[in-house]
Amino acid sequence: MLATILGKYGLTPEEWTIKPFGAGLINHTWHFKKDDEEYILQQVNINVFKDPFAISNNIRAVGTYLKQHYPDYIFVTPIPSSNSSDLVQSDQGYFRMFPFVKNSVTYTTLESSELAYEAAQQFGRFSHHLSGFDESVLQETIPNFHNLTLRFKQFEDSLREGNKERLVQSSDVIKQLEKHHYIVDEFEQIKKNPQFKKRVMHHDTKISNVLFDEQNKGLCIIDLDTVMPGFFISDIGDMMRTYLAAASEEETDFSAVQVREEYFVAIVEGYLSEMGNELTAEEKGSFIYAGKFMIYMQAIRFLADHLMNDVYYGATYEGQNFNRAVNQLYLLKSLEEQEQHLMQKVKQNKH
Template identity: 55%
Template sequence: MDKILAGFGIKKSECSIKPFGSGLINHTWILSNADGDFILQKVNEHVFKKPEDIAWNIEFINAYLKEQAPSYFFVAPIKTVNGRSILFIEGAGYYRLFPFVKGSCSFNVVGNPDQAYEAARQFGLFTKVLSGIDVAQLRITLPSFHDLSLRYRQFLEALEYGNTKRIKEAALLIAELKSHATIADRFEVLKKDPAFKQRVTHHDTKISNVLFDKDNKGLCVIDLDTVMPGYFISDVGDMMRTYLCPVSEEESDFSKIEVRDDYYQAIMKGYLEEMNGELTAAEKGCFFYSGLFMIYMQALRFLTDHLNDDQYYGAKYAGHNFVRAQNQATLLKRLLEKEKVLS
């Protein structure tokens, strides 16, 4: 830690440092010294194979915002003593340092529709203020992250080469997910539609990636590791997947899974408040589809991993990913039941 902090011009003897947050991917600490509070984070190289690409994207976005939208609140990383935005130490990995936003807070679970609205507005605003950037210059930090076509092909491969016992036991769920293959087919169509634009997309729009002020108003979005070119359905769909239901993907009592109409309306209102003038008519027509897209993809990914003996997500108990897959399949069913009401 002495060498890491020295890379940012900080003496360990002059600060306190302790673990911070509940993130599952990167290791995060809060650091305090006479200059204030900071967030120190180690990038998970098992997930992000090229941390330099993340740093490049953030620098590119920061430079654009300084010139084109200087009033937008953007939490940029603090430079190392060598003027870089990410620090590499042989044998220790990649680290970056951010200022801690005073008076801010974040939530692990959406508490009410107002929070859903604020979060959706912040994610919409983030994409809107970057609408003029050359999105092709952004680097891909997680290849094929939200490629539903690929996830469906991986699902079919798991049916052919996966654990035969698990395939047999999951027959009903397999048939159910196959019956919704038109969701994947639609993604193939929209990818070829020039009305669907590649934009600066966050790709991880859970509520914990928004900072709020003391009045529960959104301040900004954070955790930009997955910012890449993408379609708006990724951001809206991920909000629907994680905000609409009162229980998480870990819930095994599927009777608790429901779609809350007021949260859906809050997401729509907040996102379109910023993005209404940016989205094409064809894109707006796929707002409801966004939820189907993301929930279906996650159901496929969980079931695929279960059939492949939990190689990707791992499992905390026997059948963990099978439960998660059933959970998401149930959420998909609940959302489809609301199509006439919400779309």
């Protein structure tokens, strides 16, 4: 398979050292190395991304704008094949090749608040640089990806159609999640509020989507498949969901799922160092809401999948998605308990 793909880039596979690369769950990725040359080859998962050309068009449009206006900004775009295409199609699907960013470091877990600051700054810089770009030209690569109203409707569907035994076992958690419906109501208000602007957002701001140099300074962001129009709460919220707790969403000792203040402050300071002059006063006032928005959305998605017999996320053990939902509910409660104190940290920020 890879020989055919590489041939379309004018490469001979026998000359290269080829290894699987990264820990991503969506796309298959390989690293190619020969002497000082290195590339990344990736197969697009068309079960998740129904229209690979939408991704390609978005990345090309954003890349062209950034190259014109910010030529020194590192934005990793696909290498054209021998027929000048960003995507190569074969019987196995769609592939694209990227240059490998040398001397770069990635992390799958967040090891310090300094890294959180650098990552938040990188995602903020990305959206700041694109503040003059017309985001409406971009396509939704995953339609309704962060549409909380739709996600809640899917959750309600699971309450009607789900596994009866699991519904009974989950009744207490269901009640707790239903009590947080105000988060959905607030999202509906945001969509109508002109103070919340549609911007170019990354939509998947976990720490592994940032490249660092060897001194742990941020270099650039990667994994651009979900770059599309959205609200700032998507990127900030996803950072909060994945950076704030020392424990991951897989942790079943729920007492360990607590918001770390220094990580919250790092996210705020890093992001506002780039976006402080771009966000409206109402947007800045919604930093805590952004965390609630993403944490709650993930909680109801996990529980809905549990009730529907793990058809979306899958499960490696019985009750895994139930535990994931409870984990996120604990994180949500921790954020709510510290809300007033943390909001003061936002107000004290100088940007």
